[in-house]
Amino acid sequence: MDLRVDGKQAYAYTGGRPFDGARPAVVxxxxxxxxxxxxxxxxxxxxxxxxxxxxxxxxxxxxxxxxPLTSVEALADWIVxxxxxxxxxxxxxxxxxxxxxxxxxxxxxHPGRISRIALVGTAVPxxxxxxxxxxxxxxxxxxxxxxxxxxxxxxxQYPSNPGPGFWVMGExxxxxxxxxxGVMHVDFAACNxxxxxxxxxxxxACPVLLxxxxxDVMTPPRATVELIAALRDARVVEIPGSGHxxxxxxxxxxxxxxxxxx
Amino acid sequence: xxxxxxxxxxxLSLHAGQRPDPATGARATPIYQTxxxxxxxxxxxxxxxxxxxxxxxxxxxxxxxxxxLEERIAALEGGIGGIATASGQAALHLAVATIAGAGSxxxxxxxxxxxxxxxxxxxxxxxxxxxxxxxxxxLDAWRTAIRPNTRLLFGETLGNPGLDVxxxxxxxxxxxxxxxxxxxxxxxxxxxxxxxxxxxADLLYHSATKFLGGHGIVIGGLLVDSGAFDWEASGKFPExxxxxxxxxGMDFQEESTVAAFLLRARREGLRDFGACMAPTTAFHILQxxxxxGLRMARHVDNTRKVVQVLxxxxxxxxxxxxxxxxxxxHEIAKRLLPRGCGAVFPFSIRGGRQAGxxxxxxxxxxxxxxxxxxxxxxxxxxxxxxxxxxxxxxxxAAGIGPGTIRLSxxxxxxxxxxxxxxxxxxxxxxx
Numbered sequence: 001m002d003l004r005v006d007g008k009q010a011y012a013y014t015g016g017r018p019f020d021g022a023r024p025a026v027v028x029x030x031x032x033x034x035x036x037x038x039x040x041x042x043x044x045x046x047x048x049x050x051x052x053x054x055x056x057x058x059x060x061x062x063x064x065x066x067x068p069l070t071s072v073e074a075l076a077d078w079i080v081x082x083x084x085x086x087x088x089x090x091x092x093x094x095x096x097x098x099x100x101x102x103x104x105x106x107x108x109x110h111p112g113r114i115s116r117i118a119l120v121g122t123a124v125p126x127x128x129x130x131x132x133x134x135x136x137x138x139x140x141x142x143x144x145x146x147x148x149x150x151x152x153x154x155x156x157q158y159p160s161n162p163g164p165g166f167w168v169m170g171e172x173x174x175x176x177x178x179x180x181x182g183v184m185h186v187d188f189a190a191c192n193x194x195x196x197x198x199x200x201x202x203x204x205a206c207p208v209l210l211x212x213x214x215x216d217v218m219t220p221p222r223a224t225v226e227l228i229a230a231l232r233d234a235r236v237v238e239i240p241g242s243g244h245x246x247x248x249x250x251x252x253x254x255x256x257x258x259x260x261x262x
Numbered sequence: 263x264x265x266x267x268x269x270x271x272x273x274l275s276l277h278a279g280q281r282p283d284p285a286t287g288a289r290a291t292p293i294y295q296t297x298x299x300x301x302x303x304x305x306x307x308x309x310x311x312x313x314x315x316x317x318x319x320x321x322x323x324x325x326x327x328x329x330x331l332e333e334r335i336a337a338l339e340g341g342i343g344g345i346a347t348a349s350g351q352a353a354l355h356l357a358v359a360t361i362a363g364a365g366s367x368x369x370x371x372x373x374x375x376x377x378x379x380x381x382x383x384x385x386x387x388x389x390x391x392x393x394x395x396x397x398x399x400x401l402d403a404w405r406t407a408i409r410p411n412t413r414l415l416f417g418e419t420l421g422n423p424g425l426d427v428x429x430x431x432x433x434x435x436x437x438x439x440x441x442x443x444x445x446x447x448x449x450x451x452x453x454x455x456x457x458x459x460x461x462x463a464d465l466l467y468h469s470a471t472k473f474l475g476g477h478g479i480v481i482g483g484l485l486v487d488s489g490a491f492d493w494e495a496s497g498k499f500p501e502x503x504x505x506x507x508x509x510x511g512m513d514f515q516e517e518s519t520v521a522a523f524l525l526r527a528r529r530e531g532l533r534d535f536g537a538c539m540a541p542t543t544a545f546h547i548l549q550x551x552x553x554x555g556l557r558m559a560r561h562v563d564n565t566r567k568v569v570q571v572l573x574x575x576x577x578x579x580x581x582x583x584x585x586x587x588x589x590x591x592h593e594i595a596k597r598l599l600p601r602g603c604g605a606v607f608p609f610s611i612r613g614g615r616q617a618g619x620x621x622x623x624x625x626x627x628x629x630x631x632x633x634x635x636x637x638x639x640x641x642x643x644x645x646x647x648x649x650x651x652x653x654x655x656x657x658x659a660a661g662i663g664p665g666t667i668r669l670s671x672x673x674x675x676x677x678x679x680x681x682x683x684x685x686x687x688x689x690x691x692x693x
Contacts, residue, residue: 013516016312037518044517045314062519131265142265149266155274156281156333162518162525163316164324165332166343167279169268174342174489174520251316 002063003085010082011063012036012054015047019054024115025088026262027079028055031097031121032187033144033176035062038096040162041251042258051262054086058099060183068186072098072194076106080113092262094118096247097219098191101126104227107208108200118209118258121216121244123223124197128188136185143184144176153215153243161248168248201230208234209261211254213242235261271338271454272555279333280548293545294326312510313517313529323533327541331548335468335484338453338551340460342489343524345532346482346544350449350469351377352537353483357445357465359535360527361499362413364390369407369414371398371428372659373421376649378447379656382416397659398426399590404433408440413498415442419458420450420584420599423608423644423668424661427584427591427598434462441496449473449635450604454558459488461598465523472635473605475550476557480543485527489520502526557637557673562602564679565671571680572609577617577687579610582661605671606634608644611690614665618643621667621690627674627682639672639679 001019003010012019012027013036019025026046028039036043036055043055058075060066069075079102083091092115095103100122107114128136135143152169160166176184201208208231212221221238228234237257242250269277280291299318301307309315318324332344347353362368370382372395382393396403398417408415415437417428430446437444443464448456452473458466468474470482493502494515502522505511509529514522532538550557569583580588584595584603595603611617622630628641632648642648644662657663671679 016510016512016517035519037520040517041314041316044312045309048309048312048314145268146266149268154281155269155277155337156279156330160329160333160343161316162313162521163528164318164326164329165336165345165524165528166521167333167336167341170336170340171342171489171520177490178492178519255315 003082005078005081005085008059008065010059010065010085011057012082012086013040013043015044015053015055017047019086020052021087023050023052025083025086025091026051026053027082027091027093028053029079029093029095029099029102030056030058030061031099032191033147033179033184035175035179037175038247039094042094042247042255045255045259046262049259052088054082056082060186061179066180068183069190070186071190072101072105073109075102075190076109079106080110083113089113090115092116092118094120094258096120097122097244098126098187101191101194101197104197104204105194105200107206108203111203111205114206116207116209116262117204118211118261120211120254121213121219121246122210122227123219124201124227126191126194126197126219128192133188133192136188140181140184144173147218148173148176150218151244153213153241153249157249161251168245172245172248198226198230201227204231206233207261209257210234210236211246211257212236212238213244213246213249214238214240215242216244218244274334274337275554276552278337279330291327291330291545291548294541297321321541322536322538323528325541325544328539328544331544331551332484334548334551335474336486338554339466339486340457340488341486342520344484344486345524345527346484346539348483348537348539349481350447350467350471350483351381353467353485354378354381354447356527356531356535356537357467357485358386358391358414359531360523361443361501362391365411366391367409367412368393368416369404369412370395371417371421371426372396372656373398373424373426373661374418375422375447376651380651398428401429401432401436404436408436408442412440413442415444416446418447418450419456420604420606422450423606423648423666425582425584425589425591425603425607426661427594427603429594430458430461430463430598434464437464438462441498443491450606451599452554452558454555455562455599455601455604459490464488464491470547471633473558473561474554475547476553476635476637477546477550478633478636478638480546482539482543482547487521487524491523493522506530560673561605561671564673564676565602565605565607567676568669568671568679568683569607572683575684575687577612577691579612579665581607581609583607606668608661608666608668610663610665611667611687613690613693617690617693618665618667620693621686624686624689625682626685627678628669634670636670637673639674640670642668644668
């Protein structure tokens with residue numbers, strides 16, 4: 001569905017059912033250089049199991065008008081503006097990678113609006129190597145290849161996302177290529193610059209779930225130690241055999257963890 | 263940290279889409295010879311049916327063995343996914359039926375396998391889909407044949423049997439200017455010789471019966487999507503961008519920014535037309551793909567040796583192999599097919615049809631049958647077999663004369679092939 005958020009058009013996939021503000025809302029937030037469709041299975045399932053779902057395209061991504069916002073803090077406020085536009089007084093947030101930082105910061109800044117958060121493939125801080133950050137600015141195709149290779153644990157997934165017969169590395173590369181030029185650098189720079197993660201975690205009052213890929217080399221589980229220590233109510237699900245692209249590589253396991261938590 | 267790189271072609275041929283079987287540890291891809299798959303519970307069943315979970319329900323729609331093959335060909339082609347079908351013809355039909363319907367129009371190369379020509383020229387018009395055939399070398403003809411209701415441009419990477427080399431970048435450019443996709447039949451080239459998506463094609467399919475399998479033991483097709491065509495921006499494909507009442511109003515483009523075509527093809531075309539691949543067939547084709555790179559290099563090497571001998575032979579009128587400077591697509595072939603122009607080519611024998619008959623019947627190593635891309639060398643007379651439904655004008659337009667003979671060069675010792683051909687040519691000249 002299309003909404004107007006901060007005066008601009010914004011798109012959110014509602015999981016194949018109309019959004020109903022009377023039902024518990026879940027907002028899915030994609031990561032850098034992605035859009036809503038990375039969440040298609042999980043969001044569709046929850047939309048058909050009692051929740052109202054908004055799998056958003058962040059500003060400048062997918063079908064949402066640009067430009068992309070340049071900081072995690074601005075994106076966190078944008079999520080609340082999205083809730084206002086959708087008529088959702090409160091929501092659970094599920095974020096992947098950059099989206100997990102947005103969910104964390106949003107829960108810290110707007111505790112009255114956020115009921116719980118799930119951080120999938122997260123790390124705090126989420127530093128980006130200078131080589132990759134430069135490549136996102138100067139050599140986007142090379143940067144997309146790097147991220148694509150690092151995000152996947154192997155060359156076969158079961159089951160594939162969104163279904164059998166999909167080659168998820170090819171799919172992920174095409175999805176990144178569909179984003180507008182320049183978006184990748186803005187996203188990665190925002191992740192790299194976000195310095196308040198641990199302080200934000202200390203302010204988060206709601207329950208937090210971390211879903212981590214045991215073979216994730218982009219945001220390895222060891223990079224969550226400080227974050228977990230700072231959170232008041234954290235639970236962790238580690239998924240064997242998954243890299244950073246958890247929803248692509250282990251869609252059922254991610255869904256099971258989310259469904260149990262939400 | 264050094265920049266990472268993707269696995270290479272030969273490694274993907276062995277590994278893409280498959281890891282040791284999680285249930286048994288089997289290293290080879292198991293044949294999941296089952297029609298159906300047990301649900302964990304009723305919620306799991308409903309979620310699978312409603313595309314809330316990924317998994318297998320019924321082998322007409324998907325099967326784990328087929329999925330390995332689909333992912334592997336997608337990896338080798340640089341696509342996002344594939345669908346295994348009962349044959350190459352089923353793959354072509356599935357591609358067309360997913361994005362075209364009554365009132366739609368296709369622009370196609372006229373240099374096609376006879377079965378494809380038949381489907382487009384005679385059969386699809388019964389369902390309201392018309393095709394204009396063009397000389398694949400005439401780019402203006404492609405452009406001017408496009409109408410407001412054109413939904414697809416279509417050609418073979420190497421036309422059958424004249425080996426017209428499709429200028430994929432140029433035709434793709436014409437397609438994209440008209441906001442429609444280019445579909446190519448990549449059977450003769452395989453991803454070893456050409457990766458059409460890198461040249462601009464949007465969709466491709468294979469008769470996997472041919473070089474992908476390589477053994478001539480099964481019939482199968484593979485439809486692959488690049489994921490690059492923007493159906494939403496085109497605005498010409500409501501099948502993919504508007505609610506589909508056959509799946510509770512699903513808008514496939516909303517479900518996936520890049521996978522709308524394959525989602526609809528599987529959820530509609532495979533479901534309703536049912537031209538699926540048997541899992542044992544998928545297994546056999548996978549065994550072939552494991553050695554695709556090795557085999558294609560040998561196919562091309564043998565073909566070059568045979569072509570060289572035929573070109574200088576007094577009983578041969580002409581040889582149509584694009585690596586020869588005399589072939590009209592020689593320059594395009596140098597640009598698009600640097601690893602070789604495949605292993606199927608036509609030649610014309612002096613003495614016309616009678617000499618041709620004697621030639622074919624005198625061969626001892628070559629098998630006279632209707633197939634190409636086998637490990638064994640093959641021969642056929644297209645005008646009376648594979649292309650016999652085409653009238654004389656269509657045959658001439660496709661470069662097929664009464665004396666045209668098509669060879670498919672296999673993996674035998676090349677000297678044995680050369681000796682066999684030389685003996686048969688001698689016999690043919692005594693007619």
